[in-house]
Amino acid sequence: MFGYYLNLALRSLMRNKMLTALMVIAIAVGIGASMTTLTVMHLLSGDPLPGRSQHIFYPQVDPSPLPDPENTHKPWDMMDYRSATDLWSAHRADRQALIGRSALRLTAPDMNQPPLMAQVLSTTSDFFPMFAVPFQYGGSWQPQDDQQRTRVAVISSDLNIKLFGGANSVGRTLRLKDSDVRIIGVLAPWRPSPQFYDLVGGRFSNGQTADFYSKPQEVFMPFSSSLDINTDGFMAFTCWRAPDPGTSMTTSPCVSVALWVELGNAAKVADYKAFITDYATQQKALGRLTHADNTRMPSLMQWLDFNQVVPSDVRLQTWLAFAFLLICLFNTVGLLLAKFLRRSGEIGVRRALGATRGAVLTQCLVEAGLIGLIGGFGGWLLTLLGLALIRQQPVAYADLLHLDSTMFLATFVMAIVASLLAGAVPAWRASRVALGLQLKTL
Incomplete structure (x- = not known):
């Protein structure tokens, strides 16, 4: 069943490439900014003697x-x-x-x-x-x-x-x-x-x-x-x-x-x-x-x-980056809401053929998660670019900065979770529109 939902999500994303690109870019930029600063925080505040x-x-x-x-x-x-x-x-x-x-x-x-x-x-x-x-x-x-x-x-x-x-x-x-x-x-x-x-x-x-x-x-x-x-x-x-x-x-x-x-x-x-x-x-x-x-x-x-080893400017930049990610998510919520509600007719046909509200909700969330996965890849590239730019700065910790396996996985997890959160309300709204009104849009 998941493969079917994934196929529907791919078809939907390819149907409106411009809207898809806007959502992917919003997720990628927000994830790139937040993961760059979070990686710096992670490396500077980690345990220097793990296990000891x-x-x-x-x-x-x-x-x-x-x-x-x-x-x-x-x-x-x-x-x-x-x-x-x-x-x-x-x-x-x-x-x-x-x-x-x-x-x-x-x-x-x-x-x-x-x-x-x-x-x-x-x-x-x-x-x-x-x-x-x-x-x-x-x-x-x-x-x-x-x-x-x-x-x-x-x-x-x-x-x-x-x-x-x-x-x-x-x-x-x-x-x-x-x-x-x-x-x-x-x-x-x-x-x-x-x-x-x-x-x-x-x-x-x-x-x-x-x-x-x-x-x-x-x-x-x-x-x-x-x-x-x-x-x-x-x-x-x-x-x-x-x-x-x-x-x-x-x-x-x-x-x-x-x-x-x-x-x-x-x-x-x-x-x-x-x-x-x-x-x-x-x-x-x-x-x-x-x-x-x-x-x-x-x-x-x-x-x-x-001794407050993490520089105060790094802490401030991390909070600002997550605030920026939140703004990107709000924009994504609006785009997803518009995208899902424009497909009311399609959703109405599926409901008339026996699809439950839960199935419609799952389909929409799979699509949102796929957007997050693609945006996570873009966010990963932007994170690598951000770390490379910081390594050029005259700070003592510049040569320590790299994206380790933990932060690499965290990039995609955060992107998918963020997109699912952004898609939760639009998916819920799409699954709750009255069946009669959905069919009238055909």
Whole structure:
């Protein structure tokens, strides 16, 4: 029976090609606009560690000595050096990684390359297995390298291509600042979206979150040996007072270190929350912390939401695109209503020959669905064009944009559903016109 309805729908569409083209174009343009922005939203707000993010947490304590009588101050996005290293040294999580950022002058002594400023991520050995970082050559350092302050490094795929033409550079030497480090690993192309492990200050950025979608750092080094090389310390997120001249990282009045932990089950999560609360209470008793009750431990996805990683202009564009789709659907409703009611005579003959109202309704909906399918194909092409145009824009996430299988299927599903919704009222009206009036139109 469906084949019969489909045949009738094709004949009806071919009978009035101009009206059919108008409806298809209306659906295609609306779907193309909405799916372009929805695809951008989907890619920017997705889970960067699917299947693992529910086990990844971001502990926070509040090192600020400033008074907070109304208890409104949230912990800063990073911790002071001592708090972060104390929590890490306790080894209370399944995996844990300290993170500090710096920019250092880099050269490759045995290559004819000019010096460059490299973004360096100082971390610990658990960083790579915890975040499922892929390797092209070699591997990461071991826990004992963190303790022994071994001068080794892992470099990004882009830096390996820039310095060594993409060849296996394990065992080669880099000079960071004035110290030599040995390359022990080269990452495979890796582009987490967003750059979740180094995500701070998003809610203060007024929608300017481009850094969250930039490429990963070029050099990864053991946390301890990085401090030996970079005696100036890590980039500070904020300070509660100006550091004194010559202040070391261990006593700096700034927050500049982050800690990520992996916890395998709910019991371990509860235990770790109690642990950081007890730690803050202990440090308050020692006179080092002021706000012992101000601790947090958001999950990875909660941390992304808190930092508002999706740019505000993308959210606005998505709402505007769906509003435009709604306008296109209203136009399609009017066109379908005119099309179905003009066929009152044909529908009357079918009713007189025994067709039920439900059969007429189904026939009209099949025709509307076919229009949606054709419009979905046009919307898919317009979505590809829209994404291609966005990739030409100077935004950090431009090269991340593509239409994955999920959004490809969603394009056609949305087109068919939208056309069925648009055709529901016209189909219902066509099936409810009195039989006598329908026959009189012959």
